[in-house]
Amino acid sequence: MIFLQAARAxxxxxxxxxxxxxxxxxxxxxMIVFIIFHQRKVIRYQMRLQKLxxxxxxxxxxxxxxxxEEERQRIAADLHDxxxxxxxxxxxxxxxxxxxLDKASQLQSIYNAKQIIDDTIQxxxxxxxxxxxxxxxxxxxxxxxxxxxxxxxxxxSLNASCRFHDYRERLQADxxxxxxxxxxxxINNILxxxxxxxxxxxxxxxxxxxxxxxxxxxxxxTQSDFEKLNxxxxxxxxxxxxxxxxxxxxxxxxxxxxxxxYFKVTIEVPKISAMTVKDERIVTY
Amino acid sequence: MDSxxxxxxxxxxxxxxxxxxxxxxSLFIRSILSNKLFKTLIIIxxxxxxxxxxxxxxxxxxxxxxxxxxxxxxxxxxSYCIFYLFDQLNKPQIIFIYQExxxxxIVGFMVYLAGTLFLFIQANNxxxxxxxxxxxxxxxxxxxxxxxxxxxxxxxKSENLFSHFENQYDDLIEHKSx
Numbered sequence: 224m225i226f227l228q229a230a231r232a233x234x235x236x237x238x239x240x241x242x243x244x245x246x247x248x249x250x251x252x253x254m255i256v257f258i259i260f261h262q263r264k265v266i267r268y269q270m271r272l273q274k275l276x277x278x279x280x281x282x283x284x285x286x287x288x289x290x291x292e293e294e295r296q297r298i299a300a301d302l303h304d305x306x307x308x309x310x311x312x313x314x315x316x317x318x319x320x321x322x323x324l325d326k327a328s329q330l331q332s333i334y335n336a337k338q339i340i341d342d343t344i345q346x347x348x349x350x351x352x353x354x355x356x357x358x359x360x361x362x363x364x365x366x367x368x369x370x371x372x373x374x375x376x377x378x379x380s381l382n383a384s385c386r387f388h389d390y391r392e393r394l395q396a397d398x399x400x401x402x403x404x405x406x407x408x409x410i411n412n413i414l415x416x417x418x419x420x421x422x423x424x425x426x427x428x429x430x431x432x433x434x435x436x437x438x439x440x441x442x443x444x445t446q447s448d449f450e451k452l453n454x455x456x457x458x459x460x461x462x463x464x465x466x467x468x469x470x471x472x473x474x475x476x477x478x479x480x481x482x483x484x485y486f487k488v489t490i491e492v493p494k495i496s497a498m499t500v501k502d503e504r505i506v507t508y
Numbered sequence: 509m510d511s512x513x514x515x516x517x518x519x520x521x522x523x524x525x526x527x528x529x530x531x532x533x534s535l536f537i538r539s540i541l542s543n544k545l546f547k548t549l550i551i552i553x554x555x556x557x558x559x560x561x562x563x564x565x566x567x568x569x570x571x572x573x574x575x576x577x578x579x580x581x582x583x584x585x586x587s588y589c590i591f592y593l594f595d596q597l598n599k600p601q602i603i604f605i606y607q608e609x610x611x612x613x614i615v616g617f618m619v620y621l622a623g624t625l626f627l628f629i630q631a632n633n634x635x636x637x638x639x640x641x642x643x644x645x646x647x648x649x650x651x652x653x654x655x656x657x658x659x660x661x662x663x664x665k666s667e668n669l670f671s672h673f674e675n676q677y678d679d680l681i682e683h684k685s686x
Contacts, residue, residue, distance in 0.1 A: 236630050237638065243626030244645060251586070251622035255615055258593045262605045269602060 282454075283469075286462035293459070301350050306343055313339040356403075364399040365390045368406060368424065375422070380414065385424035394433070395495055401467045402435065402492065405475075408460050409437060409488055417441035417486075428494065435490040443486025444477045468492070515572055523565045523574040530557060530581045533617055537588040540610045542599065546591045557584060571632050578628040582621040589614045612660035620653035 316336035320329050359367035365387040375383040393399065406424070413419055419441035427434045444452075452458030453465060468475055473492035480487055531554075538550045561577045568574070592614050596605050605611050624646050634642060 236633050237642075240626050240630050240642060243629075244623055247622040247625050248619065251618045254590070254593070255618065258597065259604075259606055262597060265597075266602055266604060 283462055283466045286459050287466055290459050290463045298350065298354070301346075305346050306350075309339050309343040309346065313343070359399060359403055360396065363390070363393045364403060365426070367399075367403055371407070371410070372422075372424065375410065375414075381419055382421040383410075383424075384422075385426075387426040389428040390426055394492075398471055398492065398495065401471055402490065405464050405467055405490060406435070406437070408464050412460055413437075413439050413441075413443075417443055431494050433492045433494045435492075437488045438480075438485050440485045443479065443488075445479055445486075446477045449475075449477045516569070519569070519572060519574065523561070523577060526574055526577045526581055527558065527561050530554075530561075530585065533585045534588060536613065537585070537592055537617075541592060541595050543591070543595050546588075546595060549591075550588060553584060557581070573628075573631040575628055575630075575632045578631070579625060582625040582628060585617055585621050586625075589618045607663065609660045609663040612656050612663065616653040616656035616660065619656065620649045623649035623652075 313336040316332045316339070320332040320336070356367050356370065358370050368385050368387075372383040372385045375381065394402070410422065413422055417439060419439040422437060422439045424435065424437045427436075449461060452461050464475060468490065471492050473490060476489045476491075478487050478489075479485075534550055534554055538547050541547050541550075557580060560580065561574075564574065564577050568576070592610075593605075596608075596611070627642055627645050631639065
């Protein structure tokens with residue numbers, strides 16, 4: 224009504240007031256509506272991303288836990304099937320020793336029990352070394368990988384060799400452990416699935432990145448196979464590899480060589496040397 | 509004489525009202541902004557505004573309404589509201605903006621001040637009859653502003669939309685470790 228009166232009055236000022244007010248309100252409300260819709264769009268997109276990340280983390284966590292359980296089962300089986308019967312046999316010999324009063328027989332039983340205990344100690348040592356090789360901690364990644372490859376070659380199953388081109392400065396202990404585990408897992412996979420006749424590992428440094436390349440023949444994975452297996456419920460070991468490398472902000476690539484004769488796995492890890500950390504601590508103190 | 513005295517009293521009261529309203533609105537907006545640059549800008553601009561308002565009060569004592577101060581106040585507060593909306597867009601929070609009570613206060617300020625800007629600009633040029641009619645714009649805008657304030661007061665502080673993902677993830681770890 225006010226606006227009709229104003230129009231009837233024919234006042235310029237009234238018209239300006241009327242249109243000005245409407246214009247300002249339209250601008251203000253338009254801006255508010257735009258902000259609301261824009262923010263909704265951004266938030267929905269971020270929620271979708273967050274959901275995808277959550278699903279991925281869930282898958283990796285599940286894989287990690289299943290892998291842990293399998294590892295525990297393997298250790299339990301090793302101890303139960305190997306160490307258990309050996310110690311039981313040693314006990315039998317010592318029991319017999321208590322009953323049998325003949326000195327020669329007693330000595331023989333003790334000797335047998337001692338042999339069995341020695342074998343058990345060696346077995347437990349092997350289990351312990353396979354869980355946490357002391358060479359890795361004391362002498363570094365290069366020595367631990369050399370040892371590992373020598374054991375594989377020594378078993379006669381295939382020809383395994385490795386060469387570290389530039390490893391003068393050791394990485395941090397936790398980095399070395401993770402890389403070692405990744406190499407172990409890759410070798411396990413190659414031994415189980417690929418029917419290879421050789422594995423060759425090389426290490427290089429390029430700028431601030433460490434590269435470890437493994438070449439093998441037989442059956443292998445390409446990058447697309449790796450990504451497919453990662454998304455599926457299987458591929459436990461591969462998921463584990465990915466989780467471990469993620470901790471180091473590292474990457475892994477699977478490819479078939481151009482000559483189509485062998486497969487190559489490349490691990491890329493940013494280099495943080497143990498010395499760098501030590502120097503930082505000295506500066507801080 | 510009496511009517512002149514009344515007009516002067518009304519002018520004085522309205523001038524003080526403009527300054528008080530500006531102070532309260534700008535303090536509120538400054539308190540909810542997170543960007544330090546905008547907060548500093550508000551202080552600097554406020555100092556200039558107070559200086560202007562005081563000067564205008566003395567220079568335009570014959571006016572019936574502190575038109576310039578009120579218009580400038582509207583422009584400044586609407587600008588601060590735009591600062592706030594821009595600040596919210598850049599914030600990494602994951603809450604819909606309309607779920608926050610502060611948003612409704614800002615909408616209230618914007619609707620009221622944008623709706624009355626031209627009225628305040630032209631207030632001294634309107635005769636008393638027209639001013640009486642057009643002042644209904646101010647009353648309507650004020651009512652809408654108060655309704656929006658009521659909506660703001662009735663809103664509860666919303667939780668982060670992503671917190672349910674974080675909680676789910678924590679539950680998953682807890683469940684798997686038992």
